Amino acid sequence: MAAFQPPTQHRYGHCDSYFVESHDDGIYAIRAEARERARNIARMQQRALAEELSKMTAEEYQEDIVDHMEYMESQTLADVNSIDIQTEIQWFMRPYLLDFLVEAHAAFQLLPETLFLAVNLLDRYCSRRVVYKRHYQLVGCAALLIAAKYGDKKDRVPTVRELKSxxxxxxxxxxFTQMEWHVLQTLNWIIGHPTVDAFLQLALSEGPFDPEVEHMTLYIAEIALFHKDFVSTRPSVLARSALALARCILNRPQANTSEWAGAYDAQTVMTLSNHLYQPSQVLSRKYASVHLSSVSATVDDFLQRQAQIARRAAAPPTPPATAVIEESKPITDNNMNPQTPQKTHHGAVMQHGCLTPPITPENEQFGHGYMAKPLAVHPVYPSTPTPDHSSNMQHQVPYYPNAYVSAQHH
Known part of the structure; x- marks a missing residue:
């Protein structure tokens, strides 16, 4: 009879299952969490060290950087006089196109500098080429597309299909593709331009962070985009002047005259203040949002207070018993409510330009148009090969079917 054999003991002990819940798992989890925490702390330290080194390097080369930016802004500035002699596009059309670009810019959530760069590309192109009314919006879309590709996030760059919609x-x-190529060719592929936002960041770096001041300055700078007066104004001058006006409206202390931001132009500040009274409704709605500090409402309140002070100062002295101040009466002084100037019609023809391709196909969907003027142009630039539609110029359509296309259509 075989003797009784005890069960073989496993070197790791008895196990009823292959899935064992060990009491040591908690220790391993704690150690893994500690290692992850140490790695995060190391990343933060490296990031802080990199930012400190970048700041030291920026301070060392700050003067050279500013000098280069000021040189580049003079090389990439639009010429308002060349735009003024355009034969078809008029200054009163500009607010409609800018409203469209502001809404498209907001719909795609592009960076602030993208809008300023797009308007600069648009104005530079109009300084060199004759632009038809029916192509004005197309040039604006091409400028926005180029600006977004140049400096914005890749996933936010609009597609041709979206712009077409x-x-x-x-x-x-x-x-869209032809116009994008033609804009780049006209500008010799020089896209880089120091925008108002770039100079604003330099000015704001000299003081403590104040988001309301930044939003107010951007609001004033975007108002300036709508007006002829600032087309040829340097972005550095416009940034400092808009910042000074923003601080005045918000009752913030001004920068010292020894600082770069303190060297603003008083005349530009005055001109900017005169254009605050009737801003674009699209722009006003954009900056009425809370995440932009509701600065458009702040400007409205400021202007109302200034109007009340002006009325009190201009009111003749009357007996106290009969003195009545009409607080709710709006200002009717035209000097307080400047409008975008409209160019008078004349026969001036651009001497150094050629027709803007491509030619819009003729069909009935574009509505009833203006009577287009024949352009007696002697081009210096080589003409883009396009079909000759000179015989159908009387049927050309206005540049806008609507005042602007809402971004909500997208």
Whole structure:
């Protein structure tokens, strides 16, 4: 009879299952969490060290950087006189196109500098080429597309299909591509331009962070985009002047005259203040949002207070018993409510330009148009090969089917 054999003991002990819940798992988890925490702390320390080194390097080369930016802004500035002699586009059309670009810029959530760069590309192109009314919006879309590709986030760059939809399919896909190429060729592929936002960041770096001041300055600078007076104004001058006006409205202390931000232009500040009374409704709604500090409402309150002070100062002395101040009466002084100037019609023809391609196809969907003027142009630039539609110029359509296309259509 076989003797009784005890069960073989496993070297790790008895196990009823392959899935064992060990009491040591908690220790391993704690150690893993400690290692992850140490790695995060090391990353933060490295980031802080990198920012400190970048700040030291920036301070060392700050003067050279500013000098280069000021040189580049003079090389990439639009010429208002060349735009003024355009034969078809008029200054009163500019607010409609800018409203469209502001809404498209907000719809795609692009960076602030993208809008300023797009308007600069638009104005530089209009300084060198004759632009038809029917192509004005197309040039604006091409400028916005180029600016977004140049400096914005890749996932936010609008597509041609999206821009076509926002334009109510007024232009074909190929027309966006051709116009984008033609803008780049006209500008010799020089896209970089120090924007108002770039100079604003330099000015704000000299003091403590104040988001309300930054939003107010951007609001004033974007108002300036709508007006002829600032087309040829240097972005550095406009940034410092808008910042000074923003601080005045918000009752913030001004920068010292020894600082870069303190060297603002008083005349530019005065001109900016005169254009605050009737801003674009699209721009006003944009900056009425809370995440932009509701600065448009702040400006409205400031202007109302200034109007009340002006009325009290101009009111003749009357007996106290009969003195009545009409607080709710709006200002009717035209000097307090400047409008964007409209260019008078004249026969001036650009001496150094050529027709803007591509030619919009003729069809009935574009509505009833203006009577286009024949352009007696002697081009210096080589003409882009496009079909000759000179015989159908009397049927050309206005540049806008609507005042602007809402971004909500997208």
């Amino acid at each position: 926002m334009c109510c399919s007024l232009y074909d896909d190929e027309m």
